[in-house]
Amino acid sequence: xxxxxxxxxxxxxxxxxGDDGASEFGDLEEFRRCESLRxxxxxxxxxxxxxxxxxxxRDIAIYEREGLSDEAFEKSGVTSIRKREQxxxxxxxxxxxxxxxxxxxxxxxxxxxxxxxxxxRCITEGNITRWRNRLLASNAYWWEKEKFINEKMLEYIxxxxxxxxxxxxxxxxxxxxxxxxxxxxxxDIFLDEEAFLNAHYEKRVGLVSQxxxxxxxxxxxxxxxxxxAKARLESAAHQxxxxxxKVGVWLDRIFSSNASRDxxxxxxxxxxxxxxxxxxxxxxxxxxxxxMIERKKQQQGEEMPRGFHFVNKSSFLEWHYxxxxxxxxxxxxxxxxxxxxxxxxxxxxxxxxxxxxxxAEVRMKRxxxxxxxxxxxxxxxxxxxxxxxxxxxxxERPPQTPEDARAEIDDMIAAMPMVLQPLYRDSIRRGxxxxxxxxxxxxVWCQERGRVLDNEKEIKLRNRATEDTExxxxxxxxxxxxxxxxxxxxxxxxxxxAGAGLGNGINAPQVLHMGAGAHGAVVTRxxxxxxHLFRYWSTLIPQGVDYSQHSYIVKNQxxxxxxxxxxxxxxxxxx
Numbered sequence: 001x002x003x004x005x006x007x008x009x010x011x012x013x014x015x016x017x018g019d020d021g022a023s024e025f026g027d028l029e030e031f032r033r034c035e036s037l038r039x040x041x042x043x044x045x046x047x048x049x050x051x052x053x054x055x056x057x058r059d060i061a062i063y064e065r066e067g068l069s070d071e072a073f074e075k076s077g078v079t080s081i082r083k084r085e086q087x088x089x090x091x092x093x094x095x096x097x098x099x100x101x102x103x104x105x106x107x108x109x110x111x112x113x114x115x116x117x118x119x120x121r122c123i124t125e126g127n128i129t130r131w132r133n134r135l136l137a138s139n140a141y142w143w144e145k146e147k148f149i150n151e152k153m154l155e156y157i158x159x160x161x162x163x164x165x166x167x168x169x170x171x172x173x174x175x176x177x178x179x180x181x182x183x184x185x186x187x188d189i190f191l192d193e194e195a196f197l198n199a200h201y202e203k204r205v206g207l208v209s210q211x212x213x214x215x216x217x218x219x220x221x222x223x224x225x226x227x228x229a230k231a232r233l234e235s236a237a238h239q240x241x242x243x244x245x246k247v248g249v250w251l252d253r254i255f256s257s258n259a260s261r262d263x264x265x266x267x268x269x270x271x272x273x274x275x276x277x278x279x280x281x282x283x284x285x286x287x288x289x290x291x292m293i294e295r296k297k298q299q300q301g302e303e304m305p306r307g308f309h310f311v312n313k314s315s316f317l318e319w320h321y322x323x324x325x326x327x328x329x330x331x332x333x334x335x336x337x338x339x340x341x342x343x344x345x346x347x348x349x350x351x352x353x354x355x356x357x358x359x360a361e362v363r364m365k366r367x368x369x370x371x372x373x374x375x376x377x378x379x380x381x382x383x384x385x386x387x388x389x390x391x392x393x394x395x396e397r398p399p400q401t402p403e404d405a406r407a408e409i410d411d412m413i414a415a416m417p418m419v420l421q422p423l424y425r426d427s428i429r430r431g432x433x434x435x436x437x438x439x440x441x442x443x444v445w446c447q448e449r450g451r452v453l454d455n456e457k458e459i460k461l462r463n464r465a466t467e468d469t470e471x472x473x474x475x476x477x478x479x480x481x482x483x484x485x486x487x488x489x490x491x492x493x494x495x496x497x498a499g500a501g502l503g504n505g506i507n508a509p510q511v512l513h514m515g516a517g518a519h520g521a522v523v524t525r526x527x528x529x530x531x532h533l534f535r536y537w538s539t540l541i542p543q544g545v546d547y548s549q550h551s552y553i554v555k556n557q558x559x560x561x562x563x564x565x566x567x568x569x570x571x572x573x574x575x
Contacts, residue, residue, distance in 0.1 A: 030081045030085075031081065033085065034081055034084050034085050034088065037085060037088035037089060037092060038068055038088055040092055041068055041088055041091050041092050041096060042060070042064060042068065044092065044096050045059075045060045045063055045064070045096065046060060048096070048099070048100050048103070052100075052103050052104075052107065053107060053132070053135045053136050054103050054106060054107055054135055054136075054142050054145055055099075055103055055142050056136075056137075056138040056142070057138060058138050058139075058141060059141055059142050062141070062546075062549070065544075066417050066418060066544075067091060068088070068091070072418055073087070075418040075419060075516050099142075102146070103142060106145070106146055106149050106150075107135075109149055109150075110131075110135060110149050110153070113149075113153050113154055113157055114128055114131060114132075116157070117157045117160065117161070120161050120164070121164060121193075122157065122160040122161045122163075122164035122165075122197065123157070123160060123197060124194050124197045124198055126194075126198060127197065127198065134148075140548070141548055141549075141552070143552065144548070144552065147556065156201075159201065160197075160201070163201070163204045163205060163208060164197065166208045166212075167190070167193075167196060167204075167207075167208055170208065170211050170212060170215070171191075173215060175215060175218065176191075176211060176215070177191070179211065179214055179215075183214045184207070184210045184211050184214055184248075185210070185234075185244075185247075186203075186207065187211075189203075189207065190207045190208075190211055202243070202245040202318055203245055205245065205248075205249065206243075206244070206245035206246065206247065206248040206249060207248060208248070209248035209249045209251065209252035210230075210247065210248030210251055210252070211248075212252050212256065213226065213248065213251035213252040213254070213255045213256070214226060214251075216252075216255040216256055217255045220255075220261075221261075222255065222261060222264065225255075225261070225264055225265065225268060226251065226255060228268055229250075229251055229254055229255075229268055229276065230247065230251060232268070232276060232277075232280070233246075233247040233250050233251065233276075234247055236280045236283060236284075239284070240287055240313070240317070241280060241283040241284045241287045241317075242280075242283050242317055243314070243317035243318045245318065246317070246318070254267070279321075282321065283321065283324075286321070286324050286325055286328055287317070287324075289328040289332065290313065290316055290324070290327075290328055291313075293310070293328065293331045293332060293335075294313070296335055297310060300335075302452050304449075305334035305335055306442065306445060306446075306509075306536060306537070307349065307350065307353040307441070307442070307445055307536070308330075308331060308334045308349075308353055309353065310331065311327070322385075322389060323389040323390070325385075326382075326385040326386045326388070326389040326390075327386070327389075329382045329385065329386070330352075330382050330383065330385075330386040333379060333382060334349075337507070338507070338532060338533060338536050339507055339533065341532070342372070342376050342379075343531070343532045344363070344366075344367050344370065345367065345376060345379055345380065345383070346532040346535075346536070347363055347532070348360055348363045348364055348367060348380075348383055349383065350438050350441075350535060350536075351363060352383060352386060352387060353441070353445070354437070354438075354441050354554070354558065354559070355390075355555075355559070356558065356559040356562060357387060357390075357391040357392075358395075358398075358559065358562075358563060358566075359434075359559070359562050359563075359566075360383075360387055361387070362566065364380065364383065364384060364387070367380055368380065396559075396560070396563070398563040398564075398566075398567060399563070399564055399567055400567075401567070402567060402568050402571045402573045404567075405563075405564035405565070405567040405568050406564070406568070406575060408560065408564050409428065409561055409564045409565075409575060412557050412560060412561060413425055416553060416557075417542070417544060417545045417549060418516075419514075419515065419516050419519075419542050419543065419544050419545060420542055420545060420553070422519045423436065423514075423519035423522060423523065423542070424436065424561075426519060426520070426523045427523055427526065428561075428565070428575045429574070429575055430523055430526075430527060432523060432526040432527060432530060433561065433562070433565060434562065435526045435530045435534070435535055436522075436523075436526065436540075437554070437558045437561075437562070438535035438536075438538075439512070439522075439526075439535065439538045439539065439540040440540055440550065440553065440554050440558070441554050441558070442538065442539040442540070443539050443540060443541055443547075443550055443554075444550065444551050444554045444555070446539055447547055447551070453539070455547060458541060458547075461483050461511055461513070461541075462513050462541070462543070464483065465483050465484060465485040465511075465513045466485045466488060468482075468483040468484070468485075469483070469484050469485040469488070469489050469493045472484075472493075473489065473492065473493070477495060477506060479506050479508055480508055481508060481509050481510070481511070482495045482508070482509070482510035482511070483510075483511050483513075484510060484511065484512050484513065485513055486512050486513060486514045486515075486518045486521055486522060487513065487514060487515035487516075487517070487518045487543065490518060490520075490521035491521045491524055491525050493512075493521075494510070494512060494521065494522070494525040494529075494538075495510045495538075496525070496528065496529040496534070497529055497531055497533035497534040497537065497538075498528070498529045498530075498531045498533075498534065507533060507537070508537060509537045509538075509539065510537060510538050510539070511539045511541060512538060512539065512540045512541065513541050513543060514540060514541070514542050514543065515542075515543040515544070516543075516544075522540065
C-alpha cells in the first residue's frame with residue numbers, strides 16, 4: 001500500500017471476523033455486491049491513470065495489492081462481508097477521490113512552476129520536455145513525484161532564475177563577446193543561451209563566475225594576474241584537487257575583492273597557509289584522504305562500513321572546503337570495529353546516517369554532558385562538524401501537542417503497507433521504534449550501495465532463506481552472513497548480538513525476511529537483543545514491501561515519527 005491508500009487500522013473502528021456475528025460471507029448476492037464495489041474501485045483507479053500524467057499502472061498495481069485484494073483484507077483482519085463492503089465504499093467514495101484531488105492539484109502546481117520558468121527564460125523547451133517526462137515516468141510512484149514537486153522543484157527553479165539573471169546582466173556588457181577560450185573555458189556555451197541553460201547547474205555557476213572575474217580583471221588592469229590565477233587553479237582541477245566548476249568561483253572570489261594589486265600578487269605568489277599555494281595544498285591533502293577512503297572501501301568490498309553515505313569524487317569536489325574536511329574526518333572514523341566504539345556515539349552515528357538531524361541533535365547534547373575521554377570527545381566534535389555541514393537550513397515544524405503527535409503517528413502508520421502496520425505499532429508501544437527504524441534503514445543503505453544488496457540479490461536470499469535457517473538451527477551459527485526466514489521460524493531464527501543471546505556477540509551481518517504474522521518475533525528479539533551491534537548488522541526485508549515503498553517510509557516518515565515520539569516523551573506520555 002502506498003502512503004496514500006486507506007487501510008484497516010486498529011484505531012479506525014473496523015472489526016475483525018466474528019465481531020458482527022458473521023464468519024461466513026453469507027449469500028451470493030452479498031458476495032457479488034462486494035465484488036462489484038471492488039471492481040468499481042479498480043475502474044476508478046484506471047480512469048484516474050488514463051486522465052493523469054502523474055498516476056500510472058504501477059500506482060494502480062500497488063493500490064490493488066495493498067488496499068483492495070483478499071490478501072490485504074485478511075492481513076488487516078477484515079474478513080466479514082459487512083466490513084469489506086464498508087471498507088470498499090470508503091475507498092470508492094472518499095480515499096480514491098481524495099487521491100485524485102491531490103494529483104490534480106500537483107499537476108496544476110507543476111504546470112504553474114514550468115510556465116513561470118519558461119516566462120522567466122531560465123529553462124529551455126528541451127528541459128520542459130524532460131521534466132514532463134519525469135512526471136509521466138512509471139518507475140516512480142505518484143507520492144515520490146509529489147514530494148519532489150512540493151519540496152524541491154520550486155527551489156531548483158529559483159536557483160535557475162538567479163543564475164540566468166546573472167548571465168543576462170553579464171551579456172549586456174559589450175566586452176563579453178570579445179572574450180576567448182583563453183579567457184574563459186567553454187565561453188561558447190556561455191554565449192549560447194540554450195546551451196548554457198541545458199548545462200548542469202554547477203557548470204552554469206562556474207561559467208558565470210569566470211566571465212565576471214575575467215571582466216573585473218580587465219577593469220582594474222589585472223588581466224595578467226587573472227591569467228596566472230586561472231592557470232594555477234586549472235592545474236589544481238586537473239590534478240583532482242577541486243572541481244573544474246570551482247575554478248571560476250575562485251577567480252571571481254579573488255578579483256571581485258577590494259584587495260590591492262600587491263595583495264593579490266602576494267596571495268598568488270606566496271607560500272604561506274593563506275596563500276593560493278597554501279589553499280591548494282589543503283585541497284590536495286583532503287582530496288588524498290578521500291582517495292584513501294575509496295581504496296579502503298574497495299579493499300573491504302561488502303564489508304565496508306555500514307550505514308555511512310559515501311559519495312563519489314565529482315560530488316565531493318563540488319563542496320566547499322569545510323564540508324569536504326568534515327566528510328573525510330567522519331568517513332575515516334567509520335573504518336573501525338564497532339565492538340570497540342562507545343554505544344552512545346554509535347547511536348548518534350545511526351541518526352546522522354539516517355539524516356535525522358533533530359534526533360542526532362538531541363543525542364549529541366546528551367553525550368556532550370557525559371564523562372567521555374578525549375578520544376570520544378574528538379569523535380563527538382567530528383560528528384558535530386559533519387552535521388553542521390550537512391543539515392539543511394530549512395526545518396520542519398514538529399507537532400505541538402501530544403494529541404497532535406499521536407494523530408500524526410496514527411496517520412503515518414495507517415498509510416503503510418499492511419504487513420508493516422502491526423510491526424510499527426507494537427515497536428512504538430514496546431519502546432523499540434528507534435531500533436526498528438535502524439533495521440529498516442539498513443535495507444535502504446544496502447540497496448543504495450548496490451554491491452551489498454539489490455532486488456535480484458534480495459530474491460535469491462529470500463528463495464534460500466528457509467533452507468539456510470534450517471541449516472543454521474541444526475548445525476549452529478557459523479558467524480558469517482545469516483539469512484533468516486523469520487516468517488517460518490520466528491524468534492529462534494534471529495541472531496542475537498548482546499552476548500547472552502543466540503549469536504553470543506557475533507560481529508557479522510544478518511538479513512531478516514519477515515512476512516505477515518512474524519512481526520511479534522521481530523519485536524520480541526528487539527526487546528531481548530537491542531544493542532549497537534544488533535542495529536548495525538541486522539537488515540529487515542518485509543515481504544510484500546517493494547524497495548520504493550520501503551525507501552519512502554525510511555526517508556520521509558521515520559524522522560517525523562521520531563519527532564512525534566519526542567513530543568510524547570517530553571510530556572511524559574506514551575503512544
